[in-house]
Amino acid sequence: MINISRLFNQDGSEYIKKTLPLVPLRDMVLFPFVTTSVFVGREKSIKSLSEAMAGEKKIFLTTQKDPEVLKPTIQDIFQVGTEAKITQLLRLPDGTVKALVEGACRGKIIKLSDERGFLTVDFIPVQEMPLSDAISKAALRTVLEAFEHYATLSGAVAKSFFKNLEILESDPSRYADAIAAQLPFKVTDKQQLLECTDIEKRFYLLLQLIQQETEVFAMSQKIKGRVKEQMEKLQKRHYLTEQMRAIKKEMGEDSESGEYAELETRIRKKRLPKEAAGVVRRELEKLKMMAPMSSEATVIRNYIDWMISLPWFRKNRAKNDLATAERILDQDHYGLKKPKERILEYLAVQMLIKKIKGPILCLVGPPGVGKTSLARSVASATGRSFARISLGGVRDEAEIRGHRRTYVGAMPGKLIQTIKKVGYSNPVLCLDEIDKMTADFRGDPSSALLEALDPEQNRHFNDHYMEVDYDLSEILFITTANTLFDIPAPLRDRMEIIQIPGYTQFEKAQIAKGFLIPKQIRENGLEQADVTFSDNAVQTIIQRYTREAGVRNLEREISSVIRKIATRIVRTKERKNYSVSTVSVMKYLGQPKFRNKPLEVEDKTGIVTGLAWTQAGGELLTIEAVTMPGKGRIMVTGKLGDVMKESSQAAVSYVRSRSKALGIHEDFYKDLDIHIHVPEGAIPKDGPSAGIAMCTAVVSILTGRPVYRNLAMTGEITLRGRVLPIGGVKEKLLAAHTHGIRKVVMSAENEKDIQEIPRSIQKQLDIVFVDDMSQVLAHALIQTDADSR
Template structure:
């Protein structure tokens, strides 16, 4: 066969690949294909056959055809009744398309013979053996190969023809047959055929297994029984069978031993029954097992016995905390009533106060004094309702809420349960956790608290709930309504000194493992730490500073050989803690014009603020500075109106309000200030500035004012009086309606300060204004 280009008429094949030497019938129906047969019949009876890439294309171009096809001899042509033609062809040789000519009646191609590569024939023998071995195995699994074809293939000697014959009898896709046709190397072609045979053999084996399985299909009940028996057999072989049985029996024993309510026991028994028949490895089994673990781990019916010894309880409370008389008294009252009635419900106390005053540690002492277990739950930043009520068991990783988790941790049904930072509860798209807490904290409802995960009620009525907050304002009203608020406003300087000497300093020495005789601190040094290095209502920073003193002293003991002990005094304190960080509030002037001493409440306790007013020529404007809020600005305007209404009494001419500007300033402009309690202070300073009458600055005052000049009550009395005491003020003016709040002030402070109560602003003016005046411009 000459290596030259030849031209033939073309018949595109839709779904068949013909190999050389193969005799195959082809059905021709397209008009161009029938014309191609006529052209071939009129010439040398040879035609070019090639596979279409897409069988749906009716008039394929060169881009729609594979590149390699087959030149075939036409052996027989038979016209069928439907107008199509059946033609019997015999493959002659492979050829590659070079050009394609599409005419109206017929398509022609120029082709070039597609020859095999020259190869070393040494390994052909082994290739033949491997190919025949695979084909025989394939023929055993494939029943579609007739015996006569199988016999003829086995007897073939020519390896090339053998490869084509086997390829044509494989049950592979036409695109894969085309891939075999296009391989120029005989060895590569045989390897590809072996690969397809192996793939077909495996597919047939799998298909046979599936068919056998379908034939022996059991009913659903029989199938489950069979699989369960298999799982049991597997677990037995692996030694797991006894472990699973032991786990189930352990759960059954735990259910029997727990003092569960009837409805809870029935629920647990139902879930355990379900667990017995479940496959051990299923996901549902894990869910049920976890649920039962939670149920049996809860302290159903387990209570610690309350110690109702009031003297012992009082000793424990006094041992751990200095002061805090109101909280201690409330606990002792609860224990006293408990002696008379076992049915009393657990109270819900709310300790409100600034950071570091001992709210959390007080709750721990209460638990010890009552012989109850203690558990704490921090609510700061909790935003998801599911954290309180739990997740439903349909969710992945579901578990009970933090209330139930904490009770399990407490190991009793009547612990002292501290809900810390209840004022910092959040709320977002995942629900409102404060609403979820309502049921837990309501004495009328918490005997049947519902957790989404448990799906059974849990009795919280015997739990002694204690909550803590820094401020009442941010606690949701519905929650606050269910709690008894006990305020812990902060400590006096004397109380801080006692706490430092009796509790904080010995505690820090113990934590640092330093003997008490090695480091000592003088009382006046502790007072200086309180006054100049901390500014707080509590003692948290005080404890840190005392720890710093001990560390510095320890370093001195280690590094300096001649030092055997360190005595911390007022003189060497600055060497240890550095320069003083705060200044002690004090009244700068004993008397002045346009200045009045006010008392303020801050998160760190009380403070004194000397309000200043300057009057100068202008057009009657009121300017207010000092970083003050809207409420305080309104108080300033009200104070100005009150002064205007009393101008005649103090001989303030009317032009002073028209032709003078008034500038009111509250010191420490960087610190935000707000509230109505500076009303009488601002009125006094404004009147003094306009009238020129001196004010006694050694008298501090606090009170809200209305337009009629009445002095209204304010809050934070204890903190304000303590601030006045620290600043050395000897007299304080308070609203008449705050007389009852003076009981909160320590008796030693009341002995050193004279408190005067005012009903109207005129009472205030009579007390603080001097008789002498200063000439004004």
């Protein structure tokens, strides 16, 4: 569809009016004799293209003033546009149409109509004012020089374009339009060039726009150069951020982000030590200079968060009521006299002076004796927060002292992490299983603990991650361990050792009735009136179903009995009082797991009862000796360690050196072999405390004198027959009492250890203290008729 009408002006001059379909363009201006692609999606515009393709393939293109307008009117479009020819039309899968168009001439819209479902315009071609040859050459040369300068700076114009440009020198209008189409001008600037009918003025305007674009590009290059210099000093990934900062500096719009302002507010409100405050502020300034998404920025941001989250000066208000503290400790734990005394001493001193260095207490004892729960009770009694760190299996020094801030995953050590979690700088901190730490190629964590657990140094504890000192001196450290000799000596030297050797059967029974049974009844959903344990039932569980120094397995077995009663109540739906007796214990728990080692029925030669220490408490140790014809060979069996084997050799050497005084033939070793055996050969045994028992067994079998069956002994022997002291006295005496021993022989140097034994047990045991092996034999061997003669 194209209509052409010849019209006449008032002065009689003729002009032509054309009518063509209209397609409004968004964000682009088409110049005459320029070929470009147009994407059309609006329904009316697609119909306009279809109408044009049905005719002479001519269409009128003009630009919208506001690209967001969906249904433009005559007021929404520029009045000057371009008549164009459609050279190719392609329908795309998404419904849009791609048209390849070539501009023909400028046109001025007279009328816009929308009567046939698409837009049409009446327009008249624009008449241009020609240039003189001199002005044309000057304009072409000036614009070309400016354009070449821009092209050299930007490198965005192909060399082939300049060859095509030479062809257009005879047509200044096309020459100017071709250059204008190549430059990234704004739409309004291009529309101004399109509407300019005076070619001379168009060249002036084009030159002005080229020079402006060149200046903008040069400024951009200057900014990029500045950023490039900074990039050589900084890391390459900071390039974009520095470019943005340089642009803001040129525009005078340099401002801080909301995140940095929030961090500054938090730092200002947080009370920090002088050193820490200085470090945090320096790190914040460094953070502002970095790219927000870089890994270094993440590390610094995390560091600042850690620093302002720690409770540098926030403390619990400790209780100073000694009577209340004592009542809480007694309420939570039966026995444990020494640890309780030490805690009360600490509180008493704290009442007298304002500040005391936090003591480092180390509770050493077998599993299940209440070391960790005692630490929890100390926190309750002192009104402090409680935190626990398990050190079992820790083998990396960084877990104690923290990681260096050299990578994204770096973190402080367990001490700083725990303090942050607690939220106070003076908690009760329980370091569990301090004897279970190991060392490997990553360092020795026990060495890292030296500074933290030294009362003289922990005021200035330095974590590798924090890099500033943190005061640990007000923390009440309580460490726990099963064995003392597994704790490194330098670490052990910094702690106050409190032994918790274990509980007697009487103490276990009191703990079971006062603590464990009520606790398990409550935890299993029953009431105190539902279950009653007899004293014999409790004793049966202690003696026949558990073999430990603590009460952990005792609690487990009691829980098992109560669970079975709970199951019975649910099944029968009958709630009554269940009385647990010895018979019902065996019914609920099955066959006993342990048997008490029965004493010999009668006194026998060559059989001696020794006493041994284990982590589960004391044990009886039967030692047997026999002789047989031979050549003086000594055999020692029973899976014994080197120390125990050496004790047997020392015992035999003592007997040989004193054979005449003992009434033994001096040449007995020439015709006899001696075999010493410790039963239960599958169980490893070691230690020096069986020395006097082995010697007694050898003397008994060689002299034929029986040994008292209700007597036990423990002690180390020397070649001169001297009896040396041993450890584990409390556990050994408790084991002797439990198994019915009436008399115990031990070194006189162990007399000081008897104070730990309950008075009730001391009264039931006849404890004999000796210095020499001859005294041991006098108490242990039974006088026979042959001896009296």
